[in-house]
Amino acid sequence: MKVLVMGGSGFLGRAVVVAALARGHEVTTFNRGRSGGDVPGAEAVRGDREVPADLERLIGGRSWDIVVDTSGYVPRVVGESVRVLSSRASTYAFVSSISAVDGFPGTPAAADSAGWACEPDAGPDDGGYGVLKAGCERAVEQGFDGDVLIVQPGLILGPHEDVARLPWWLTRISRGGPVLAPGDPGAPMQLVDARDVAIFTLDQAERGTSDRFMVTGPAGNATYGEWLGLCKEVTGSDAEFVWVDDQFLVDQGAGTFVELPLWGGPPSAVTGNFWSVPTAKAEAAGLRTRAVAETVRDTWAWLREIPEDRRNYGAKTPHGMAPEKEAAILAAWAARSA
Incomplete structure (x- = not known):
């Protein structure tokens, strides 16, 4: 499979790239080159997702089976990436956060919890981290013409x-x-390793899963x-x-x-x-944590x-x-x- 990772040189994105290469996938990364070194074996495309010309250069002559977006924080910016990539991939996996759940952590999270109120075209000043992540989710769900996977990790640690x-x-x-x-x-x-989040995300994306999952380790x-x-x-x-x-x-x-x-x-x-984030749904779908x-x-x-x-x-x-x-x-x- 061909996999595009938006990000791919930092923390979780790097783990996705390493896991995808280990499976024999062809991997492209798109980032500004500021967060870390490139993973050997991946095609690195330099660019800023906030610059339309950079996005157009990314897709020039390329298409993918899967997009894994590990670097989306502003709905308006994510929406533009989705618009450009919608005809270039079959599945868009967006890495959100448990913080996107409405009321969390003031109220408990549940498998069917709605996200914070946030428009899919919201800008960087329209909310805090969790609110904007909820808007990013909507930008992907409403804008991508294909399978949409939403992953909401808990507290991520690891190399x-x-x-x-x-x-x-x-x-x-x-x-x-x-x-x-x-x-x-x-x-x-309740802790989870970035490598386990990466593995679960790829497992679901490879299957073309259209769903959302809270992904973290077992409580306690x-x-x-x-x-x-x-x-x-x-x-x-x-x-x-x-x-x-x-x-x-x-x-x-x-x-x-x-x-x-x-x-x-x-x-x-x-x-x-x-x-105490619920993980039963993700575990039933195959989540395993070290x-x-x-x-x-x-x-x-x-x-x-x-x-x-x-x-x-x-x-x-x-x-x-x-x-x-x-x-x-x-x-x-x-x-x-x-």
């Missing part, structure tokens, strides 16, 4: 992660010493304590975890999810919904080849807590405990 949640924790824990560990070590998580496939423990194990660190109460962290001004990656603050309905331990191990194997001073802890939003703030919170926690 080449450019959000840098796991890379930041691995780096911090590898330095050793007292490590601020947030909240409850028994707090459940790790706890926060287990996850950080795996980071310590694979790095061989002498780190000593100091588990600090959720509310104390809030009172100290610790930031959720970004400053302390994947920590959602005190237990609430919101955090409960975030870590153990979190494998994801952590392989991410460290990739990350350790990058000098620490060259590691990117978030392509768009830097993740992680500054050492001096961590030390101050640990000192305040020790004083309280004393």
Whole structure:
């Protein structure tokens, strides 16, 4: 099969390219060449999807069986790509997000949940990330003349992660010493490897599936304590975890999810919904996910080849807590405990 990946050099897109090449597919990638190196074996076409002339140059003399769009964030921009590619492929697989579900995570997600209200021609200022992703879904569904697959991943980790949640924790824990560990070590998580999302997406696209799926790991496939423990194990660190109460962290001004990656603050309905996305439909369709331990191990194997001073802890939003703030919170926690 011939596969076009919109993106293809960063994180999830790279995983799609690697998986497609491993299956013997002919792969073309279309990107600006800013997010990472090209995967050997794929045809790389440079261009900006916001530039009509670049899109026209992409399709010149080319057609594909499958388009996998891993880089669509603005409905108007996605809609233009769909218009150009509609006659050039049979299946359009759009990688959206669980954040596109209306009300999520304030309300639980369900297999038949509707998306946020967002027009398919909305611009970048017409909503936040999840709202715009919902508009992108509509742009594909309404504009593509063929099979449309919508994949809504949960929290994605793995090698080449450019959000840098796991890379930041691995780096911090590898330095050793007292490590601020947030909240409850028994707090459940729900994680998925980018490579498993890529495999599932290709499986469905190859079948010409027209449907939508929430794609993440099984609920509770790790706890926060287990996850950080795996980071310590694979790095061989002498780190000593100091588990600090959720509310104390809030009172100290610790930031959720970004400053302390994947920590959602005190237990609430919101955090409960975030870590309990339904996956039965995707599993029935063939979703299989690897153990979190494998994801952590392989991410460290990739990350350790990058000098620490060259590691990117978030392509768009830097993740992680500054050492001096961590030390101050640990000192305040020790004083309280004393």
